Amino acid sequence: MRDRVWIFIGLAVFVAAFTAPFWHVHAKTSARQPDLVLPANQKECVAPASTMRDAHMQMLLNWREDVVRRGDRRYVAFDGKVYEKSLTHTCLGCHSKAAFCDRCHEYSGVSGPYCWNCHSDPQATVTRSRP
Amino acid sequence: MNEIYALLVVLAIAAAGLAGGQMSFGRIALAEVIPYAAAILFLAGFCWRIMRWAWAPVPFHIPVTCGQQKSFRWIRAAKIDNPSTQWGVLARMAAEILLFRSLFRNSRAQIGGGWLILSESGALWLSALAFHWALLLILLRHLRLFLEPVPAFVNALERLDSFFQLGAPPLYLSDVVVIAALGYLLIRRFRDPAVRFISLFTDYFGLFLLLAISVTGVLMRYFTRIDVLNVKELALGLAAMRPQAPQGLGPIFFAHLLLVCALASYLPFSKLMHMGGIFLSPTRNLANNSRSRRHINPWNHPVKTHTYPEWEKEFREKLQSAGIPVEIAEGAGDAGNARTN
Ligand code: HEC
Ligand code: HEC
Ligand code: HEC
Numbered sequence: 001m002r003d004r005v006w007i008f009i010g011l012a013v014f015v016a017a018f019t020a021p022f023w024h025v026h027a028k029t030s031a032r033q034p035d036l037v038l039p040a041n042q043k044e045c046v047a048p049a050s051t052m053r054d055a056h057m058q059m060l061l062n063w064r065e066d067v068v069r070r071g072d073r074r075y076v077a078f079d080g081k082v083y084e085k086s087l088t089h090t091c092l093g094c095h096s097k098a099a100f101c102d103r104c105h106e107y108s109g110v111s112g113p114y115c116w117n118c119h120s121d122p123q124a125t126v127t128r129s130r131p
Numbered sequence: 132m133n134e135i136y137a138l139l140v141v142l143a144i145a146a147a148g149l150a151g152g153q154m155s156f157g158r159i160a161l162a163e164v165i166p167y168a169a170a171i172l173f174l175a176g177f178c179w180r181i182m183r184w185a186w187a188p189v190p191f192h193i194p195v196t197c198g199q200q201k202s203f204r205w206i207r208a209a210k211i212d213n214p215s216t217q218w219g220v221l222a223r224m225a226a227e228i229l230l231f232r233s234l235f236r237n238s239r240a241q242i243g244g245g246w247l248i249l250s251e252s253g254a255l256w257l258s259a260l261a262f263h264w265a266l267l268l269i270l271l272r273h274l275r276l277f278l279e280p281v282p283a284f285v286n287a288l289e290r291l292d293s294f295f296q297l298g299a300p301p302l303y304l305s306d307v308v309v310i311a312a313l314g315y316l317l318i319r320r321f322r323d324p325a326v327r328f329i330s331l332f333t334d335y336f337g338l339f340l341l342l343a344i345s346v347t348g349v350l351m352r353y354f355t356r357i358d359v360l361n362v363k364e365l366a367l368g369l370a371a372m373r374p375q376a377p378q379g380l381g382p383i384f385f386a387h388l389l390l391v392c393a394l395a396s397y398l399p400f401s402k403l404m405h406m407g408g409i410f411l412s413p414t415r416n417l418a419n420n421s422r423s424r425r426h427i428n429p430w431n432h433p434v435k436t437h438t439y440p441e442w443e444k445e446f447r448e449k450l451q452s453a454g455i456p457v458e459i460a461e462g463a464g465d466a467g468n469a470r471t472n
Contacts, residue, residue, distance in 0.1 A: 007185045010410060011178060018174065021277035021370040033360060050379060054356040057299035108359045109275025111286035114296060 034107040037099035046077045046090065057113075060087060087119045097121040134321070137335035141343050144393050145386045152385030155376075161385045162365055163374040169392035176399025177407060184411045190428040192421045195414040197236075200422075215420050227415055231260050255319065262312035265305040266341075268292060269348075272305070276359075276366040298353070306349055313342045333401050340394050347387035355383055 016023075045052045047059065063085035066072040075083045075090075083090050095101060097116070105112060151157025198209020214220045226232040239252040271288055275281045293301035317338045320330045351357040361377040362384065368374045398404060410416070443450070443459055450457050 003189075004185050007181065007411065011181050014407070015174060015178070021274070021366075022372075024278055025367060025370040033364060050358070053358050053360065058356065061299045104360070106281070107279065108363060109281035109285060109289065110300075110359075111290045113299070 034103045036103055037096055039094040042094050044077075044079055044081075045094075046075065046081075046083055048078060060091075060115075063087070087115065088122065092122055096123060098123070133330060133332045134335045137332050137339050140336060141339040141390070144340075144390055145343055145347070148386030148389035149382040151389070152380070152382035158376040158385065161389055162376040163369075165389065165392050166369055166374075169395040172396040173399060176396070177404070180399050180404050181407050181411070184408065188430055189413045189417075190430055192417050192419070192426050193413055194417045194419045196419050197233075200419060214418050215423070216418060220416060220418050224410070224416055228409055231256055231263075233415075234259060254315070258312040258315040258319075261308050262316065265308040265312065268305040269303075269309060272303075276363045277370055279363075279367060300352060302353070306345065306352070309345050310342070310349070313338060313345065317342070336397075337401065337403055340390060340397070344387060344390045344394065347383050347390065350383055351381075351387065355381055357381060357384055 052059075063075065064087075067085050073085050075085045077083060091101075098121075102112070148161060151161045194214075196209075196213040198212035199206060200213050201208040201210075201215040208215065210216075210219050211222045211226065214223050223232070234256045235253070237252055237255050238249045241248045241250065268288060271285065272292065274285045275289070278285070289303075292303045292305050294304060295302065317335075320326050320334065320338075358379055361380055365375065365377045365380075394403075398406065440459060443457055447457060
């Protein structure tokens with residue numbers, strides 16, 4: 001009888017932990033997708049948007065292999081346009097790191113790609129005046 | 132045969148998910164209905180099993196001990212392996228649940244030169260421990276899909292898990308560990324004829340199910356890729372009771388989801404319920420203090436007794452007139468206490 005109290009407390013804690021997402025969502029207001037700022041003067045990404053969404057990280061790594069291992073910096077996009085294979089110049093030439101990449105990554109729980117330890121964000125480096 | 136049946140059932144579940152994910156009706160069933168059914172089955176089944184255990188009588192203290200019991204002050208007692216206090220029990224349970232203390236004692240029996248040789252065998256313990264911790268890490272990492280904003284500890288776990296920063300998305304160590312450990316646990320059942328002989332359907336089914344879940348997850352993360360935003364929208368919708376079957380999620384996702392639902396609804400009704408049961412094992416969670424404290428079985432039925440002194444008192448005159456000697460001295464007061472041998 002005395003132990004049953006502990007069993008019930010343990011069970012209640014377990015049920016509360018398991019259903020935590022329910023309470024969490026209900027406590028907050030509705031969950032929207034992040035508000036991503038798309039480039040104002042461009043219509044198309046370097047690949048169809050759905051491909052970019054799913055697999056932009058794999059594309060970036062392929063670019064890196066091509067540039068660093070093979071010295072190949074030329075990327076012909078699906079619509080025939082030619083881009084430089086570059087994280088800072090190309091992606092961040094159209095997209096804003098803070099209002100695009102970071103917002104989506106924060107929402108998806110991607111804990112900040114470490115790429116920015118070395119690759120620079122043109123918008124942030126203007127003020128800090130580093131190359 | 133057991134392993135083949137188990138594999139077939141798991142493959143059938145995965146195939147149902149793959150097929151359903153390609154039909155709009157199937158997507159609604161798989162993403163909006165079945166997850167709730169599975170969650171309800173899991174919670175209700177789990178509570179029901181725990182309640183049944185909570186009401187099972189534990190009339191005796193039956194700890195299984197593995198060390199010196201507390202006795203004289205000058206004999207060192209094994210405070211954790213043979214606990215005499217609640218704190219000792221707590222430490223023992225913690226070692227059991229977090230480190231699988233008793234599995235660590237697992238040994239292998241062999242015949243060598245006509246002798247029975249028991250040798251240490253840590254592989255089962257190691258892979259079981261690695262598997263369980265990796266599974267916990269994977270479960271907690273999935274919270275990033277169910278919580279908005281994502282809590283800092285989930286991000287920290289992810290960073291720890293992708294410590295080696297291999298590839299993009301980076302390789303999770305827990306994914307490697309979980310598949311390697313499950314693989315070992317499965318091979319162990321195949322390889323050792325004695326273990327294979329006692330393995331039942333349910334032993335293989337759990338392993339195949341977990342393996343299938345891990346493989347579909349790994350496929351989505353590293354190979355076929357998936358739109359994480361859409362997955363999160365579905366997960367948040369499920370949590371907010373406003374589910375919406377998402378567009379543009381590949382069939383592998385639905386296979387993954389259905390396999391997880393199968394696991395959740397199967398868990399409370401199978402040996403996997405050791406998840407809750409380990410907390411309630413009376414051979415572990417009781418203190419070995421039955422020599423210092425008297426434990427009275429609370430279910431003892433009151434037994435009507437008739438002691439010898441009572442009997443002698445009742446028949447005293449008849450015994451004496453028949454010349455049979457009586458034990459209790461003349462005028463010894465209440466017969467109940469005056470027991471002589
Ligand atoms: C240790 C520092 C470092 C880190 C961290 C790093 N890179 Fe790089 N990356 C480099 C260097 C150096 C080059 C070579 C630059 C060149 O030759 O133009 C490069 C080149 C590249 C290139 C092609 C050239 C260009 O201008 O972009 C890509 C794409 C790239 N990295 C992607 C990434 C991604 C994605 C990540 C994160 C997963 C990452 N890098 C992390 C140092 C780093
Ligand atoms: C020419 C400008 C341009 C460049 C360069 C560019 N993007 Fe885009 N990107 C866009 C536009 C415009 C869209 C929106 C396309 C749409 O909605 O159809 C987009 C969409 C995306 C999306 C999907 C966003 C969503 O809401 O679904 C991702 C992810 C993305 N880009 C990543 C990248 C990455 C990574 C790079 C570098 C490899 C890159 N982009 C380079 C213009 C660009
Ligand atoms: C539409 C949402 C979205 C946008 C916009 C987006 N990403 Fe991502 N990104 C993701 C998701 C989701 C992942 C993780 C995938 C996973 O965990 O399976 C990811 C992963 C990555 C990774 C791999 C590192 C990791 O920890 O997983 C890199 C590198 C990356 N993104 C770069 C970028 C860059 C650069 C941009 C901006 C140009 C960008 N992303 C914009 C959703 C997005």
